[in-house]
Structure formats: C-alpha cells, structure tokens
Amino acid sequence: MPRNPTSTPAARTGQLPSRDEILAFLAEHPGQAGKREIARAFGIKGGAKIALKRLLAELEQEGTVTKRRKKLVRAGALPEVLVADIVGRDADGELLAVPDEWDEDEHGPAPKILVIPDRGRRAGPQPGVGDRILMRISEPSDRLPEGVGANGRVMRVLDRKPAAALGILRVAPGGARVVPIDKKSKEYAVAVENLGGARDGDLVALDVIRSSRLGLPRAKVREVIGSMASEKAVSQIALYAHNIPHVFPAGVLREAEEAAPVGLDGREDWRRLPLVTIDPPDAKDHDDAVHAEPDADPANPGGFVITVAIADVAAYVRPGTAMDREALHRGNSVYFPDRVVPMLPERISNDLCSLRETEERPALAVRMIFGADGRKQSHTFHRVMMRSAAKLSYQQAQAAIDGRTDDKTDTLLDRILKPLWAGYAVLKRGREAREPLDLDLPERKILLKPDGTVDRVVVPERLDAHKLIEEFMIQANVAAAETLEKHRTPLLYRIHDAPSPEKLEGLKDFLGTLGIKIGMKGGIKPANFNAILARFSDKPESGLVNEVVLRSQAQAEYAPLNIGHFGLHLRRYAHFTSPIRRYADLIVHRALVRALRLGRDGLPETIDDKLEAIGTEISAAERRAMAAERDTIDRLVARWLMDRIGATFRAKISGVTKSGLFVRLDETGADGFIPASTIGDDYYIYDEKSRAMIGSRTGETHRLGDTVEVRLVEAQPFAGALRFELLTEGSYQKPPGRIPRGRNGPGGPPRSVRARTSTRTGRSRPR
Known part of the structure; x- marks a missing residue:
C-alpha cells in the first residue's frame, strides 16, 4: 500500500x-x-x-x-477504485483493461491497465475479454509492460458481455446479413446453417467466426433476442447493448413474493397526518409523500414545518439477501419511453413499498422546521406507519392552485395544497439565498402510440409543483446527510465536484468570443455561472450558453468521502428520497436506522469498508442507465423520421468537431450529424477556442449555437443515427490562413480551386 x-x-x-x-x-x-x-x-x-x-x-x-x-x-491519474472494461490481452496473454469512463479531450488516450488475476483458493469466476469489472488500482510499479499505465486487482465482475455484436437480421435467398446497431460497425454475413432459428427482422446476438480483407466479416447467431416488430423492440436493443440486467433470478422473485406486510410494532402512528403523493400521471410506484403546516411556535413567526415521508424499503430488503444483491447489481431503475426496468421486483416496488392512496404503508420520515427566511432550524427522523391522503399528479395539483380544482382537489385545496405552496414559498427564499446552479435545459419526452411507435415529442412544461417536490426532497436529503455525519455513521454522499481547471479554461475561451469574462479569484461558485446565464436569459444565445455551461460541469457520483455538491451549492448532501429506484438511497436508509437505533435492519458494520467500491459500482450503473435511455430515445426518433427523408428542419448547431457538425432539431430535439466534407464550398478548419468550423479561404463560419436549416439525408433507426445536409450559409470572418500542407482534413484532400454551384444558395463561387 x-x-x-x-x-x-x-x-x-x-x-x-x-x-x-x-x-x-x-x-x-x-x-x-x-x-x-x-x-x-x-x-x-x-x-x-x-x-x-x-x-x-x-x-x-x-x-x-x-x-x-x-x-x-x-492529471490523468487513475482513481484507487474504478469500473473498467477488459479489452484484450498483451503479448504474454495477460488481460488488459481500460477505464469505463475516461475524458480523452482532457487526458488523452485511456491508459491500459494490466489485470492481476486472483488465483487464491476462494477466487471466483475469472473475468475475460469483454467483461466489465470493478477493480482496485495497485501501488505504482516501475516494471509495467510497455504501453501499460497501471495494474489492478479484480474486486468483482460486474457484467459479462453477451455477444461480440448485436444487429438486425435481414434474410435473403442463400444467406443473410446482419445490420449492426453500433453506428461504427460493418454489416456481417450469416450462412443459412448459422441462423440458429432466427427470422427476418429479429434482433440477434452474434459470434464473429471469420474476418478477412475481402467481403463482409462472417458470423453466426448466438442468441435470438426478439422480434423488431414488437412494441418494446427499441428498448430491448438498449438493454442488451448496455448489458443492463432486466430479468430477475427466481430466488429474488421468490423472496419478494414471500415478503409479509410490515406492521405497526416499533413505529410511530402517523396515519392521521394528511400526507399526499405528487408524481407524474403515469407513475406506478410512489416512494415519497409530503405535508406542510405553519409552525405554531411563537418563537418562529412565519416559519413552517415541512414533513417528507419516504417508503421504508429497508424493512423489506435486508442486507445480504438475494433481493439486496440483485438491487446492488442493478444499481437503479432504468426508464424507457415504453417500459421501466425496476431495481426491485414489482411485489416490492409497486405493492408493499409504494405509498398507495388510503393504504397503510411503513415509512421513514423527516420532520423539518424552517424559519421565515427559508433556513432550516432543526429536523428529526421517525420510523412511522402512514396512510396517504391522496394521490395527485403534478398537473392536477398545479391546476388546483391555479384555480381549476376537480372533484378530488376541491376538498384538498385549503387544508393540504395551499399550506404546501406556502411552505414552498418559504423554502424558495432559502434556495435563492443559497444560489445553486440554475440551468434552463428543458428535457424532451417521447409519447408513444398503443403500438409502441412514436406519436409525438414534447417538452413538458416546468411547473411550480415540480419545483416544490424537488426542493422538499433536496432538504430531506440534506437532513439525512447532516444526521449521519452527527452520529459519525458511514454513508454514501451524493457528491458533485467543481469544474476542472481545463474545462473552466475552455469555457473562458468560448465566453470570451461572446464578450464575457469569468472572474476566478477566490474560487468559482455556482453564482458565477448564474450571473452569466442571467445576462443571456432573453437573448438568442441563451440555449447555447446553458449548454456550454452544462458541459463544463463535473459529473455527480456516489462516494463515502464528502466533497460537497457544487451544483446545489451544499456542503453535505445524500440521496435519501428514492430507495425504491436507487440503491444509494437504500444505503442511507439503513445508515439512519443504525445511527438512530430505529430497528435491527440497519447498515451492517461489515459494509463500512466496502462503501467506496459500492459507490463506484452504482455510479457506473447510473451512467450506464443514462446512456441506455438516451440511445433509446435516439432510435425511436430516428425510426419516426424515416418517412421524412428529404424534409427540411430548423435546428441549432449543438456540437462542433474536426469531423463535422452536430445539430439538434427545434421541432423534436432529435440529434444528427453533418459530415465536414458536405458543409460547403471550402476547406473547413476546426477552431477549438470559438467552437466553430471556419472556411480556410472564405472565412465562412459555422459555430456552436448557430440557428440553421438542414435537410434530412439518411435515417438509421436501429443505430439511432440521423445524417443531415446543411442548407444555411454561415457568417463570415477573416480566413484563418492556408490549408495545412500534407493534411487531408475533415473532408478529404482539398478540392481544386474551381467554380461550383452551391447547393445552399444557388450562387457560383471560385474554388
């Protein structure tokens, strides 16, 4: 060590x-x-x-x-514990891995890690190429093979790669081809005898059996995953492509079915407190309920008592059980437009733990007292039995506050909803004083038809009801972290580091092109970013600046070592409010039970030393889920737009690279690509500082955030890829200079200077 x-x-x-x-x-x-x-x-x-x-x-x-x-x-050093992918072997046959998450723009190519095998008597199944592992980096060594940056020991095999390739089978006389779902892969040829019962249109997993320079690589079907004609075909691709566990083992299901409802014994009786759940209209599980009332203490004029009750998952999912091991393996629930892959079986998530309307449910609740200025004065945790007074949707609760009540909310308005909104008004003062990062990045939502195809893409309105629940949950999470710190009980914090110096420098360079300077004396704070965002709030560049500020931020993760949460501008923060769908929250619940002696199902002492590895594992599972959800949306939208090849759209340039421009359509939020070779009648040079492609002769410039018109040229639904042609002429500035000698550049060798009719404007330009 x-x-x-x-x-x-x-x-x-x-x-x-x-x-x-x-x-x-x-x-x-x-x-x-x-x-x-x-x-x-x-x-x-x-x-x-x-x-x-x-x-x-x-x-x-x-x-x-x-x-x-x-x-x-x-810079570029590896953390002590990390998730890695095994990518091959060295000359001696030893396994080599690379970090699962690595920023090549900041640190260059990902380092190779020599995998030290565990050959002890208790060694479990040994990993192989394609596996995803949790590993601990060993003490630096001077005797590493050439090209290897570190070595490490396997702590756990997280996932085993199911196949060499995934694709859609297309059967033809005499054989078949497989169209890969990976945008970067080639097609495979499959002989009739190697189809393995697969039919035309099936999603299949392949083993590559031969590859040569001539013709397509050959493969055989290892597994038929499902028909692409089914309603859930697109999300099925994401499950297999990202290796997301989605079938519960029999032992886990048996444990869930045998679970008996928890009684009142050892709990406070809160069944008369009118807690309500406020969730999306299509929510199937409800893990949080809220209540607010003015503080009756005359020493706290204008203050409020805010109560947040959370489903007591720890009462049903005990440490070391089959359900617990599977929940850790999954890390979190995964949400697709057409399905949910839950962290826990439905018997637990949608039944015993879901805070159903008028039904008794065990909960872990926090009662918080706030002053009129929005500052929390005190809080206490309680293990209770509750009964939800009502199940409301965000839209339903908001409509009632706005004067449009229905049969249910009419009786709830004065005694429940108005106090909730009054309590939120108090909390909002504290939030404004805290000045968390205030990004405005609306999220698109895919609405499906009954047959599983896309009906439309919408950007849901951001309501005060959403903000109310969000702020109540943030305060409950802070209270959990504070309580566990006070009792010196190990926990997993939700941490968010400040932006790295490299990303800040890139942001400074870009904002400099807009005439904005960032002061960095005394350290950067969320308020610095908010001031920048406010300057552009009513300008066309608003969306662009929000996007660039977002990209400069670090990624949040789970860890037992606290560094605070930069984005929320909080010193301590832990996830407590969603134990049905996040394993980190279940850890925090167990830690509270242990710290406050609320039962015998608290966090085991033996887990303390494992929390760092657990945090690394569930952080990776969270990133995996986000990637799968994003890819599924891309595939659904690409399939939806297949019938609109040749149509034109308004879009914004959302990314600029040496190879071309990424664009995001205004109508749907769909992302696509414009290859550099098709941009226009010049040789375009990528300028990193201004995030732009600039014509070397003409100075024609296309930069991040520009509004453009594009034509859809190609849609690959199973890869989720859209290719566009740029129709808008760029702005002009001084040309950057001659084309670098000996370089082919983004669009291949520079074309000869000649007259050519522009496909965008119809004018002729000298080349």
Whole structure:
C-alpha cells in the first residue's frame, strides 16, 4: 500500500518542494494528498504555505494536476477504485483493461491497465475479454509492460458481455446479413446453417467466426433476442447493448413474493397526518409523500414545518439477501419511453413499498422546521406507519392552485395544497439565498402510440409543483446527510465536484468570443455561472450558453468521502428520497436506522469498508442507465423520421468537431450529424477556442449555437443515427490562413480551386 501521505519525503524538509518533487509525492499517494498533507509532508509552515499554495495553483491552472474529491492528483491519474472494461490481452496473454469512463479531450488516450488475476483458493469466476469489472488500482510499479499505465486487482465482475455484436437480421435467398446497431460497425454475413432459428427482422446476438480483407466479416447467431416488430423492440436493443440486467433470478422473485406486510410494532402512528403523493400521471410506484403546516411556535413567526415521508424499503430488503444483491447489481431503475426496468421486483416496488392512496404503508420520515427566511432550524427522523391522503399528479395539483380544482382537489385545496405552496414559498427564499446552479435545459419526452411507435415529442412544461417536490426532497436529503455525519455513521454522499481547471479554461475561451469574462479569484461558485446565464436569459444565445455551461460541469457520483455538491451549492448532501429506484438511497436508509437505533435492519458494520467500491459500482450503473435511455430515445426518433427523408428542419448547431457538425432539431430535439466534407464550398478548419468550423479561404463560419436549416439525408433507426445536409450559409470572418500542407482534413484532400454551384444558395463561387 502507498505510504502515509503525511510521512516526510526524503526531500529537504522545510523548503519549498520543486514541481517534480510534488508530482512524485502525488504519484506515491494517489487520491490521498491535499494541500494540507503536502505542507505537512514537506515541513512547510507559516508564511511558506502561501508560496506552496501559489505553486499548487499554478500546477492546477496549467493542467499538470487536478482535484479529485478535494485531493490533488496528477492529471490523468487513475482513481484507487474504478469500473473498467477488459479489452484484450498483451503479448504474454495477460488481460488488459481500460477505464469505463475516461475524458480523452482532457487526458488523452485511456491508459491500459494490466489485470492481476486472483488465483487464491476462494477466487471466483475469472473475468475475460469483454467483461466489465470493478477493480482496485495497485501501488505504482516501475516494471509495467510497455504501453501499460497501471495494474489492478479484480474486486468483482460486474457484467459479462453477451455477444461480440448485436444487429438486425435481414434474410435473403442463400444467406443473410446482419445490420449492426453500433453506428461504427460493418454489416456481417450469416450462412443459412448459422441462423440458429432466427427470422427476418429479429434482433440477434452474434459470434464473429471469420474476418478477412475481402467481403463482409462472417458470423453466426448466438442468441435470438426478439422480434423488431414488437412494441418494446427499441428498448430491448438498449438493454442488451448496455448489458443492463432486466430479468430477475427466481430466488429474488421468490423472496419478494414471500415478503409479509410490515406492521405497526416499533413505529410511530402517523396515519392521521394528511400526507399526499405528487408524481407524474403515469407513475406506478410512489416512494415519497409530503405535508406542510405553519409552525405554531411563537418563537418562529412565519416559519413552517415541512414533513417528507419516504417508503421504508429497508424493512423489506435486508442486507445480504438475494433481493439486496440483485438491487446492488442493478444499481437503479432504468426508464424507457415504453417500459421501466425496476431495481426491485414489482411485489416490492409497486405493492408493499409504494405509498398507495388510503393504504397503510411503513415509512421513514423527516420532520423539518424552517424559519421565515427559508433556513432550516432543526429536523428529526421517525420510523412511522402512514396512510396517504391522496394521490395527485403534478398537473392536477398545479391546476388546483391555479384555480381549476376537480372533484378530488376541491376538498384538498385549503387544508393540504395551499399550506404546501406556502411552505414552498418559504423554502424558495432559502434556495435563492443559497444560489445553486440554475440551468434552463428543458428535457424532451417521447409519447408513444398503443403500438409502441412514436406519436409525438414534447417538452413538458416546468411547473411550480415540480419545483416544490424537488426542493422538499433536496432538504430531506440534506437532513439525512447532516444526521449521519452527527452520529459519525458511514454513508454514501451524493457528491458533485467543481469544474476542472481545463474545462473552466475552455469555457473562458468560448465566453470570451461572446464578450464575457469569468472572474476566478477566490474560487468559482455556482453564482458565477448564474450571473452569466442571467445576462443571456432573453437573448438568442441563451440555449447555447446553458449548454456550454452544462458541459463544463463535473459529473455527480456516489462516494463515502464528502466533497460537497457544487451544483446545489451544499456542503453535505445524500440521496435519501428514492430507495425504491436507487440503491444509494437504500444505503442511507439503513445508515439512519443504525445511527438512530430505529430497528435491527440497519447498515451492517461489515459494509463500512466496502462503501467506496459500492459507490463506484452504482455510479457506473447510473451512467450506464443514462446512456441506455438516451440511445433509446435516439432510435425511436430516428425510426419516426424515416418517412421524412428529404424534409427540411430548423435546428441549432449543438456540437462542433474536426469531423463535422452536430445539430439538434427545434421541432423534436432529435440529434444528427453533418459530415465536414458536405458543409460547403471550402476547406473547413476546426477552431477549438470559438467552437466553430471556419472556411480556410472564405472565412465562412459555422459555430456552436448557430440557428440553421438542414435537410434530412439518411435515417438509421436501429443505430439511432440521423445524417443531415446543411442548407444555411454561415457568417463570415477573416480566413484563418492556408490549408495545412500534407493534411487531408475533415473532408478529404482539398478540392481544386474551381467554380461550383452551391447547393445552399444557388450562387457560383471560385474554388
């Protein structure tokens, strides 16, 4: 194991260390050293700490080191525990892996990791190429093979790759072809004897059996996954492509069916408190209920008592059971337009734990007292038995507050809904004082017809009802983290790091092209970004600036080490409010039960040392779910637009790369691509600073955020790919200069200078 980060290095003590000495120290103590540990290790005291702080800031500014959970690491260094994909073997036959998540734009190509096999007597199934694993990076070694950046031991095999390829079978006389769902793959040829019972139009998993330079690679069908004519075919692709577990083992289902309803014993009786659930109209499980009333304490004038009750999943899913192991494996529920892949069996998620209207349900509740300024004064947690007074949709609750009640909300308006909104008004004052990151990025929602095809794409209105529930849940999550910290009980925080110096520098460069400067003295805060967003709130560039600010942010994750939540501008934050669909919340529930001695089903002591690995695993599962959901929407929209080849659309340029332009349609939010070779009558050079493609001769410019008109040229529904042709002429600026010699560039070799009619304007231009 690495040495204690506070141990004094062999370097001179008390003197400012050199850059190389700092980098060597960070390499020896990956993820363990911050400014305090470095100062202590080198014996830096008093005024010398200012010089050390300045040196570390310079290293961070230039991208040599970066922060990870408030500790300094060498840029591109691997975390101690990570999820990795096994991609091949070295010359000696040893397995090689790469990190599952890696930012090549920031750190270059992903490092190869030598997988150290576990050959002990208790070693489980050994991983192979294509498997996804949780691994712990070993102490740095000087004897790594060439081209390998680290080695690590397998902690757990997370998923086994089901097949070499997935695709749609197209049968023809004498054989068949498979159209891959991967945009980057080629078609495969399948002989009749290798069809394995598959029929035309089936989604199949393949084993590649031969590949040569001539003709298509050959394959055989390993598994028939399902017919692409079914209603759920598109989400079925995502399940297999992203290796998402979606079939519950028999033991898990048996455990769920045998679960008996929890009684009142050992719980407070809250059945008379009129808690209500407010959810989307199509929600099947309800894991949170809310209540608000003015604080009767005369010492707190204008204050409110806010209560949030959460389904007590911990009472049914005990540590170490089959249901618990499967929930950890899944990490979270996955939501597609046509189905939900739940984390827990329906007997638990939609029945015993769902806070159904008028039915008794066990819950873990938090009662919070807020002052009139929106600051939380105190809170207490309770294990209770509750009965939901009503099940409402967001739209239904909002309509009642806006004066349009129905038979149900008419009786709830004065005694339940108006106090909820009054309580939210108080909490909103605290939120405004806190100044969390306030991005305006509407999400599209796919509405399906009964046959599973797309009916339309909408952007749901953002209601105060949504914001009310969101703020109530945030405050409950904060209270959970505060309570567990107070009792020194291990937990999984929901952490969100500040933007990296590299991403901030890129954001500064881009905003500079819009005449905006970011001040970075004293550290960046969400309020800095909010000020920028406010300047563009009523301008055409608003959507663009929101998008660019979003891309500059770090990704939230789960970890037992707290670094705070940058986006919400909170010092401590944990997910507590959705244990039906997130394993992290179930961990927090168990931790509260243990800390407050609310029962015998709390967090086991034996799990404390495993929380880092669990956090890494469920963070990866969350990213996997997001990718699967995004890909499914892309495929559904691509299939919907197949009948509109040749149609024109208004769009915005949503991404600029060396290979071309990404666009997002205004009508549907669908994403597509315009290859650089088809942009126009010039050789276009990618300018990273301004995020633009600029014609080398003419200076014609297409930049991120531009509104354009495009024509749909091709739709590949199973790959979720749309290709467009650009119809809008760009703006003009000074040309960047001559075409680099010897480079083919994005569109192939530069064309000869000649007259050519533009497909966009009909004018002739010299080439």
